[in-house]
Amino acid sequence: MSSGGSIFDLPGHIISDILSRLPIKTIIHCRCVCRTWRSLVLDPHFANLHLSRTPTSLIIHQDSDRSPDWDSDILKLIEFDRDKHDQHGNGLLHYDPLMKFDLKRLCYKNGEILLVGSVNGLLCFCDYENEAIFICNPIMRECITLPKPxxxxRYPSTIVYGFGYSSLSGHYKVVQISQTPHSDPAEGLPSSYDSQGAVYVLGTANWRSIGTVPFLYSCRSYNLSLNGNIHWLNWDGETSELICSFDVHNESFQVFPSPPNNLIKQTLYVNLGLFRDCLCLCVTDGSEDSDIVIWVMKEYGVKESWTKEIVIRQNSSDLSCLLYDEVSLLHVWENGDILILWRDDRLYSYSPERKTLEEVEVPRDSSHIVAPFITYEMMLHVPSFLSLKDFKREKVDMF
Amino acid sequence: MSSSLEKNMLILRSSDGEEFIVPEVVAVMSKAIKNMVEDECASNTIPVPNVDANILAMVIEFCKKHDESEAEAASDLKTFDSEFVNRGQEALYDLITAANFRDVKELLDALCQNVAEMIKGKSVHHIRIQFLGYQLFEILTSNFIWNIWCDRDFD
Incomplete structure (x- = not known):
């Protein structure tokens, strides 16, 4: 009665559907099963389907100027494992050494790489020393070096970057902002700046000036790309809102609705992040009863929806160690516990329910001895099979 | 026969001529049948070519369960789904083809997820063996088909 058909005989769109539900590593294996599967996985249709089903992971850029070569300028993809749990019901960080990517071959020997942003599996990083910007998809092992911005x-100018995507136009854009103070910063905090912007649309092979840019940006804080906007913290004391945004589609800068200013007291450190899928701010305030507060914007773009979601009190046990540097939120587990990065080298898990803080080991290659003085940059990243070769006029290097 | 049929019931006729009396709400979970009913180009008896009685019975079982269980707990339905799709590869192939051809989204979704679970974590070699089975011998002995393979390749 049965037709005796095999899974291999199913139509292409069904095979794509099946493959798009698999973990990254299995998909990489599936690419090698036969030519048909290989061409299905390389199709942009598959990349988009897979992207729509893939949970967010964590990308870690590991660097150390005092450790051997194998430990510096490495990217690692860490998955949030939902199937395995620790004794508190927290998921675990899963690292497969196959998901380790060496950036040394891409960059200049004397350069220093910093992450700029991550969108749809594409990662933007820059080398300030050599004025080089890179877009790479580590899963595809593809990389583009953008033309000189x-x-x-040049002292005293500072440069800030952002990376975003507009689903309206389908464009990926890198924004460059150059801030030049009107007075010498050595003689005190400058009162005004001249800020100019430029935009690079992926696939066009050239930078384009967008003229004067409002607000004041810190070169240390990260940008965050969400819903077609790139968000930065705004250090311009004159504007009432703490966050500003750049609309990737129409290339305009705006103030963005932020938590009520009077509730954010003397802020020591602020960091933009994502709480589940919502924009959030991690605030460490400098007042006497200092707390770490995680503000969450429950409804995107609605000022009234900002909520004090989690407060980490200083007087609760040994949390005080967190206060002396930046805290950024990386992940919220299903049981409500949060994973945070402190400074640029330590991971902690905090339980709002039990009010406990535990250090979490950064996943590493088991065969290696841990080198001291390793620093990390961590960023949420959705691994994808988008190919940079689909952008016209870009020269793609494999690494 | 159609005159004696209860209201809101349809007859589905499989490729091998067997007829199934099915409530309309169940039958229209197939988008293809829904379109036919909406366009009023269907009489009470709807032919379902390419799907034999055995497979059609399974598809109807799945749709009935999903229609009835709207009020039931989602976890019960999940258990039913995972047991329903747990079948041999040939039955899976026929079911997927039927679900695709008749456009039964929920069934196709459950089936694709099941095949994905079968592939998950497997090596290239295992996937080839698992899904080609006895056909593998034929393929390995044929130079022509040999060309469809490519070597393990990470670019």
Whole structure:
């Protein structure tokens, strides 16, 4: 009665559907099963289907100027494992050494790489020393080096980057902002700046000036791309809102609705992040009864929806160690516990329910001895099979 | 026969001529049948070519369960789904083809997820063996088909 058909005989769109539900590593294996499967996985349709089903992971850029070569300028993809749990019901961090990517071959020997942003599996990083910007998809092992940007970092100018995507136009854009103070910063905090912007649309092979840019940006804080906008913290004391945004589609800068200013007291450190899928702020305030507060914007773009979601009190046990540097939120587990990065080298898990803090080991290659003085940059990243080769006029290097 | 049929019931006729009396709400979980009913181009008896009685019975079982269980706990339905799709590869192939051809989204979704679970974590070699089975011998002995393979390749 049965037709005796095999899974291999199913139509292409069904095979794509099946493969798009698999973990990254299995998909990489599936690419090698036969030519048909290989061409299905390389199709942009598959990349988009897979992207829509793939949970967010964590990308870690590991660097150390005092450790051997194998430990510096490495990217690692860490998955949030929902199937395995620790004794508190927390998921675990899962690292497969196959998901380790060496950036040394891509960059200049004397350079220093910093992450700029991550969108749809594409990662933007830059080398300030050599004025080089890279877009790479580590899963595809593809990388593009952008042409020299318009503005260069010359004292006393500072340079800030952002990376975003507009689903309206389908464009990926890198934004460069150059801030030049009107007075010498050595003689006190400058009162005004001249800020100029430039945009690079992936696939066009050239930078384009967008003229004067409002607000004041810190070169240390990260940008965050969400819903077609790139968000930065705004350090311009004159504007009432703490966050500003850049609309990737129409290339305009705006103030963005932020938590009520009077509730954020003397802020020591602020960091933008994502709480589940909502924009959030991690605030460490400098007042006497200092707390770490995680503000969450429950409804995107609605000022009234900002909520004090989690407060980590200083007087609760040994949390005080967190206060002396930046805290950024990386993940919220299903049981409500949060994973946070402190400074740029320590991971902690905090339980709002039990009010406990536990250090979490950064996943590493088991065969290696841990080198001291390793620093990390961590960023949420959705691994994808988008190919940079689909952008016209870009020269793609494999690594 | 159609005159004696209860209201809101349809007859589905499989490729091998067997007829199934099915409530309309169940039958229209197939988008293809729904379109036919909406366009009023269907009489009470709807032919379902390419799907034999055995497979059609399974598809109807799945749709009936999903229609009835709207009020039931989602976890019960999940258990039913995972047991329902737990079948041999040939039955899976026929069911997927039927679900695809008749456009039964929920069934196709459950089936694709099941095949994905079968592939998950497997090596290239295992996937080839698992899904080609006895056909593998034929393929390995044929130079022509040999060309469809490519070597393990990470670019």
């Amino acid at each position: 318009i503005y260069t970092k």
